[in-house]
Each structure stands twice: as C-alpha cells, then as structure tokens.
Amino acid sequence: MTVDLPPDDELRETLRGLSEAPGVGHPFGAAPGGTSWERVFRPLVAPLVEHSAEGDPIWLVPSGILHHVPLHAVGWRDSVTLCERNPVTVTPSATVTTRLLAPRRGAGGGSVPLVAGSDAERPLAHARTEVETAATALGADGERLVGERATKTAVLARIALGGMDIVHLACHGRFDAAAPLDSWIQPSPDPPAPGPSDRLTARELCGLRLDVRLVTLGACERLVAHTSRRSPARHGAWRPPSP
Structure with a gap:
C-alpha cells in the first residue's frame, strides 16, 4: 500500500523537535494535541500493526529521510510504541535483509581468534596478549593465527573453511573517510x-560469507565514522528475529 507523506522539507522541520531540548514536563517533539512527529509518521506504522500480531518480528528498510526517523519509537495505542509491541529490525537495504534471513550453513562450535602482527618494525602492541586472553575467556577451541602466520592469505583461507562460531581480529587499520x-x-x-595488496579492505570483508555468531575487531580507527548516516555501505543495525 502507499502512504502519502509531506515533502521532505516539511518532514525535516517536523523532525527538529527530536533534537531540540524539551521544556519542563514536556517530551521531545511535544506539541499541542500530542507529539507532532509521531502524528506525521503514525500512518507508516499503522499498516505494520494492522498486518502483524503482537510479538511478531518486524523488519524496516527505510529510504531517504526515513533513515533519520525512529519509526520503532512511534506511539501506537495507549502510548505503547511499535518496539514495545514487536521486536523491530532496521536494515539499510532489502539486500541486507535477504542475506540476514538466508539459512545459515551451520555454525561451528569453535572460536577462531585471528591476530596480525603487521610488519616486524611496527608490531601492534599487546595484540598477541589480546588474542590469548580472548581465547581463554571464550573457552575457544579453534586455532589461533598469530604473528607471521596471520597473513591475508591464511586469514581468508580459514574463513573460507567455515565451521567457526566467533572470529576475533586484532591488527593495524586505517579508516578512509573519502571512500569508506x-x-x-x-x-x-x-x-x-x-x-596495499596485503591489506584486507572493507570492500573485501563485505564480500565474505561469515556464518558466525560474533565478529570482533580491535584495530586503529575502528570507531571513526565521518560519514553520512544514510549511506547503506557504512552501517547496518539489525536484531535477529525471535526463534
């Protein structure tokens, strides 16, 4: 079904209430007769409620300005928000949603921490200790690629074998703000x-099939994010549906 919304300029003006400090006793975005931004976006939530039962997983794939709208927080009835009624997952594209919903090949029972010592002249401080500590804490029974063994070829070969539960990477890294x-x-x-040929890029990582429960990364600049919140290549938050 199609839901008509105001032009983007009007929507942006409506959303300003989400970032403005509220007055005493007034919620964010409050306006006479209710919360203004919720009234505008409630028509988008109505079909989701109508076509789902309470507790059903709901997947949202926003586009454009809707990337900035917390649709899961829209109040529906008796001040109950959508995310209080249903578990809500948000993905940046339908492609990501399809991939996440694809049957897994079967997770392994082991954990494989991977660490790169980089070149001998610039070893990553405490990387080996980090991996050994993680392996002990996780009860990992997978192999550990440490130091000279942790080459790009070896890392990719091990990932291709599958049968992993957790992958831990500890190595030097660099964030490219112009081309994430x-x-x-x-x-x-x-x-x-x-x-350059030894580096494992974000583009290469995005092309890997990682059927694992958890991937962690300890690297330089790993939390840098000087990029648009709307870019599907830079982010993807999701909540797995209930079993």
Missing part, C-alpha cells in the same frame, strides 16, 4: 614487506 569501503586492516605481510 577502501578502509583496511593490515594482516601480517606475506612476503614480509607490507603493501
């Missing part, structure tokens, strides 16, 4: 002379 998919992490060089 060119951001990279630096496994150990093979041969021992680090260069």
Whole structure:
C-alpha cells in the first residue's frame, strides 16, 4: 500500500523537535494535541500493526529521510510504541535483509581468534596478549593465527573453511573517510614487506560469507565514522528475529 507523506522539507522541520531540548514536563517533539512527529509518521506504522500480531518480528528498510526517523519509537495505542509491541529490525537495504534471513550453513562450535602482527618494525602492541586472553575467556577451541602466520592469505583461507562460531581480529587499520569501503586492516605481510595488496579492505570483508555468531575487531580507527548516516555501505543495525 502507499502512504502519502509531506515533502521532505516539511518532514525535516517536523523532525527538529527530536533534537531540540524539551521544556519542563514536556517530551521531545511535544506539541499541542500530542507529539507532532509521531502524528506525521503514525500512518507508516499503522499498516505494520494492522498486518502483524503482537510479538511478531518486524523488519524496516527505510529510504531517504526515513533513515533519520525512529519509526520503532512511534506511539501506537495507549502510548505503547511499535518496539514495545514487536521486536523491530532496521536494515539499510532489502539486500541486507535477504542475506540476514538466508539459512545459515551451520555454525561451528569453535572460536577462531585471528591476530596480525603487521610488519616486524611496527608490531601492534599487546595484540598477541589480546588474542590469548580472548581465547581463554571464550573457552575457544579453534586455532589461533598469530604473528607471521596471520597473513591475508591464511586469514581468508580459514574463513573460507567455515565451521567457526566467533572470529576475533586484532591488527593495524586505517579508516578512509573519502571512500569508506577502501578502509583496511593490515594482516601480517606475506612476503614480509607490507603493501596495499596485503591489506584486507572493507570492500573485501563485505564480500565474505561469515556464518558466525560474533565478529570482533580491535584495530586503529575502528570507531571513526565521518560519514553520512544514510549511506547503506557504512552501517547496518539489525536484531535477529525471535526463534
């Protein structure tokens, strides 16, 4: 079905209430007769409620200005929000949704922490200790690629084998604000002379099939995000549906 909304300029003006400080005793975005932004976007939530039962998982794939709208927080009835009624997942594209819903090949029972020592002249401080500590804490029974063994070739080969439950990466990294998919992490060089071909880029990582429960990364600039919140190549938040 189609829901008609005001022009984007009007929607932006409506959403300003979400970022403005409220007065005493007034919620964010409050206006006479209710919360203004909720009234505008409630028509988008109405069909979701109508065609789902309480507790059913709901997947949202927003576009344009809707990337900035917390649709899950829209009050529906008796001040109950959508996310209080249903578990809500938000993905940046239908492609991501399809991939996340695809049957998994079967998770392994092991954990495989991976660490790159980078070049010998610039070893990542405490990386080996980090991996050993993580393996002990997680009760990991998978192998550990440490130091010279943690080359890009070895890392990709191990990931291709599958059968993993957790992957932990500890290595040097660099964020590229101009081209986020060119951001990279630096496994150990093979041969021992680090260069661009030894780097594992975000683009390459996005192309991998990682059927694992958890992937963690300890690297330089890993939390840098000087990019648009609307770019599907830069983010993807999701909540797995209930079993």
